[in-house]
Amino acid sequence: MANENAPPMGFLAVEVNIARPPGDPFNEQTWSFPLIRETVSGSSVADIVTDKQYGDEFIERFVAAGIKLAERGAVGIMTSCGFLAMAQKKLSARLPIPIATSSxxxxxxxxxxxxxxxxxxxxxxxxxxxxxxxxxxxxxxxxxxxxxxxxxxxxxxxxxxxxxxxxxxxxxxxxxxxxxxxxxxxxxxxxxxxxxxxxxxxxxxxxxxxxxxxxxxVYTLGEWFYSGLNRKNPSYWAMRKPRDQKV
Missing domain, CATH: 3.40.50.1860 (Rossmann fold)
Known part of the structure; x- marks a missing residue:
């Protein structure tokens, strides 16, 4: 269960209306951290799943949505399609917070x-x-x-x-x-x-x-990504006494 007091991860959602079971990154129940979303206009599956380079206007829409997430308090950003790997460098260069586009x-x-x-x-x-x-x-x-x-x-x-x-x-x-x-x-x-x-x-x-x-x-990526964005020591560390060590 997510800690509601923790800073949220931002999520750039594409324009597709499909089932989102737990495990899907769009579903809040997937994560151990809070999730906030912004939908990117003009981002259908056909727009994203492509072997062509993304155009400037396409990238600009993702940047604008990512900035909104940062303004809402997100500490990092993820996306909803692995094909967006081709936009990783352009988006990370333009956004004020870290972004992980793809598994x-x-x-x-x-x-x-x-x-x-x-x-x-x-x-x-x-x-x-x-x-x-x-x-x-x-x-x-x-x-x-x-x-x-x-x-x-x-x-x-x-x-x-x-x-x-x-x-x-x-x-x-x-x-x-x-x-x-x-x-x-x-x-x-x-x-x-x-x-x-x-x-x-x-x-x-x-x-x-x-x-x-x-x-x-994307789940293993997100959990690793967030663990550094909001680095915390496990609570059980405090419950364990240091062992005496002999040199």
Missing amino acids: LIQIPTLRAIINHTHKIGLLTYDASRLTDRHLTELGIDPASVHIFGAPPRGYLRGYVSRGDPYDSENVEQELITMAKQLLHSAQDKIGAIVLECTNMAPHGESIHRATGLPVYD
Whole structure:
């Protein structure tokens, strides 16, 4: 449960009306911290999930919404689509508070701690539009990542972009199948999995259980991000007496 007295995280929401279960970053119940939102006008799924560079007007709308969040007291900002990795540098340069646009931000750290002979598996909403530019924008070597995308006529893309009813069980099974297909196509040389799409996060634990691999997503990013924005010592530290140490 979020501490209501803690400073809030800001969230830049896109213009899409879909189910937002716990685990989705738009849902306040997802987080251990308070969340405040601003919707960015002209930010449909089609506008964001693209292999094209974002135009100046598009970036300006995100900047304006981000400034509103800062004025409302947000200590940091997150967004609702991993494809916005391509806007990370432009937004961080323009906003007065830190912003983490995409779960892909975690890949450079994972690359440093995962066996170098293994790739980072990346499950994405649309593999045909996730390009090397999304990776190199964050300093990621595309050769170190193995990408696998959701089926165009599948359950995930159906409820996000086509307005199909949300079917949690079928979405979860689809994602587990995707993860297993990812491992097979990479000949099991995957050291960790990153979920690009924010709508995949509610199923991160199930993917972890099904593959036995570390899984990172917008939830793991947000909790890490906020832990530094509002750095606190755990309460249980104060309840433990220091042990006598002999040199």
